[in-house]
Amino acid sequence: AQSVTQLDSQVPVFEEAPVELRCNYSSSVSVYLFWYVQYPNQGLQLLLKYLSGSTLVESINGFEAEFNKSQTSFHLRKPSVHISDTAEYFCAVSEWGTYKYIFGTGTRLKVLA
Amino acid sequence: DVKVTQSSRYLVKRTGEKVFLECVQDMDHENMFWYRQDPGLGLRLIYFSYDVKMKEKGDIPEGYSVSREKKERFSLILESASTNQTSMYLCASSSFGERVSYNEQFFGPGTRLTVL
Numbered sequence: 001a002q003s004v005t006q007l008d009s010q011v012p013v014f015e016e017a018p019v020e021l022r023c024n025y026s027s028s029v030s031v032y033l034f035w036y037v038q039y040p041n042q043g044l045q046l047l048l049k050y051l052s053g054s055t056l057v058e059s060i061n062g063f064e065a066e067f068n069k070s071q072t073s074f075h076l077r078k079p080s081v082h083i084s085d086t087a088e089y090f091c092a093v094s095e096w097g098t099y100k101y102i103f104g105t106g107t108r109l110k111v112l113a
Numbered sequence: 114d115v116k117v118t119q120s121s122r123y124l125v126k127r128t129g130e131k132v133f134l135e136c137v138q139d140m141d142h143e144n145m146f147w148y149r150q151d152p153g154l155g156l157r158l159i160y161f162s163y164d165v166k167m168k169e170k171g172d173i174p175e176g177y178s179v180s181r182e183k184k185e186r187f188s189l190i191l192e193s194a195s196t197n198q199t200s201m202y203l204c205a206s207s208s209f210g211e212r213v214s215y216n217e218q219f220f221g222p223g224t225r226l227t228v229l
Contacts, residue, residue, distance in 0.1 A: 006155075009153065034217075036220075041222075042222055042223075043117070043203060043220035043221050043222045043223050044156075044203070044205075044218075044220040045220070046217050046218075049217070090155060090156065099144055099161060099163060099169075099207075100158060100161070100171070101158075101218060103148075103155045103156040103157075104155055105153055105154060105155040106155050
């Protein structure tokens, strides 16, 4: 069955330090992969997505994620975080041909001054 | 600017009340979704609709029903609210397109429902 695992429920990191938020998935078919971000008291916003092609995808605010098929992972990274990156981050998977997304349980990133 | 709006940001209801949560999108999207978000559980799909008057159960439909009479509006109904339905409810929409599964879902701000 399709599932998404975000092992880290909370990640504290100092400002300007690098960060990696981990996401692993399981599926027996091909998938599309997404990272969404939720700022306090807001809905979710798409951060980046992998559909096909280059396995490294980037967002406009400096985040990147790499699709690793052999390890079934889609980890999110940023080389230098800012206070404004404090938010909850959700990894999601969608199997080809379906309407449904399966979301992970979320990782709360807290950037410390 | 694309928008998904939800009728209330905060709602307090009593056990046994009938509760309506409304969601409206202005993007002419075919697909609409209702999720509930709980700490440590992430987002779980309650129902989704891929067309007017069409609906399919998600992963946790028990205790909920939905209505989609117009393309832009998708309502979630709690027939008899219970305390275990206290949660954050998120509505989302997406276009149909050629490959539905990669179409971005756009989310509303959420409704935090408390059932006393």
